[in-house]
Amino acid sequence: MPGSAKLSRWSGHTCRAVEAVEMATVQELLSLDGRVSVVTGGSAGLGLQMATALAEAGSSLVICGRKLGACEDAAHELDKIGVDVLPVRCDIGIPEDIDELRQAAAARFGRVDVLVNNAGRAWFTLPEEMPLDRWRQVLDVNVTGTFLCSQHFGRMMIAQGKGKIINIASVSGLLGKRPEIHNSLAYNTSKGAVVNMTRDLAVKWARHRINVNAIAPGFFLASRNRDRFEARKDLILGEIPLGRPGSGHDLKGPVVFLASDASDFVTGAILTVDGGVTAW
Template sequence: MHILDLFKLNGKTAIVTGGGRGLGAQIARGFAEAGANVVVCSRNLEACEEMKEEIKQLGADSLAVKCDVTNPDDIEEVVNQTVEQFGTIDILVNNSGATWGAPVEEMPYEAWEKVLDVNVTGTFLMSQAVGQVMIKQHSGKIINIASIAGFGGTPPFMQTIGYNTSKGAIMTFTKDLAVKWGKYNINVNAIAPGFFPTKMSNVLIEQGREQILAGTPLNRLGEDSDLKGAALFLASKAADYVSGDILTVDGGAHAY
């Protein structure tokens, strides 16, 4: 097989949660450019519909489905619609996420609960439902979106302990699921992005831009094309022997 063929996703079907905007949209776009059918789902159906049309303009097929990843009924609907239209689910990207900014001593319990529910429980529920399809197929790629915030303590300006905790949990979940489902030929990996300008991170970047750039060897924030190549690698045949890994995409910040 030619080296470039290893990165093609022709005939594959991917589900990207939170795929209507931000990093999810970047990944969905990249998969479509590589030839995959892409199902985008989130609570914001309008954003998903817009991304569906963009994907179709790229020459790929797409579905847009409203989904709250903490709701098992919504997840079941996404899985059923995907299998009904495309027959298989080859790739799952667990990208949907939530955050809340407040000092630890002031963090409302409801905020903590929401962040953990979306980021951790949502990833579990979606993986469980899609995994049942992948187990029957005896193949699949699951990519969880973690964060460099999950590696340990974060700078004082980053008052997001619920988010940071959830992303550490995602890393452990990724490694454990890779061990449990390897026997089904399912690869489970995670991407730990650094700072990318998105609706979720913009306020944080405004507060800590100088410190973020000083701690990033490449001296810039992530850009629109910086994540989709990493996601494509983990979704493609090129990563068939990669599982249980946390791929860090942060401009070198973790190297300090």
């Protein structure tokens, strides 16, 4: 009978009954009311775009970055949406900073439901000229920093019995890039590592009801890359089937989806938001 039916699901040779659940509306599934989200590198660019989306969906926020003033300015704007926002200075390349970020989030909100690992670095040069210290810096932030943030906040989520981790990878971590367009071997290598970290961590923490997914953006125009875009505009747009860079809202829907109950059966996925670059 509706509302009391049981479904049989096979797992190997074991059959177990799963209680049918009440259907939720799309609005309910996508709502983040009552949730707490941490966004690293959340004071500008793609991080701020995603933080804004999470706030618009109802989530309280912790945003962090290396410059506290920039975080405070972003928090002031996000406050206007009507959610609680905590700005924190944190360099995820420094393990002690990550621990302090976790403590600040726990002290203010008591829990963290969503972690967006957005903070990252890049260094552009020919592979044969890459300085070792820059290589290590990029890997320390993009890979080790992402792991440590996931570990610290993952422990909280394990204790809570649920959580969502969203890593920000890149299409550059999925394929080789022409040097005329994107000459950053360290960045590309680090994002490839984030892709497989996402998949493996999703398997490891599925038992704790922690969903681990990644968004792999393509080229998004920002103040830091505008000069590079103007110098290589035809080459860059020539790689994008949709013929344009990512906009100021193209990551909003994907991050809310992956942060919300709408993605409860999605884990280990790499969601490309690239205008079709990886579809060639």
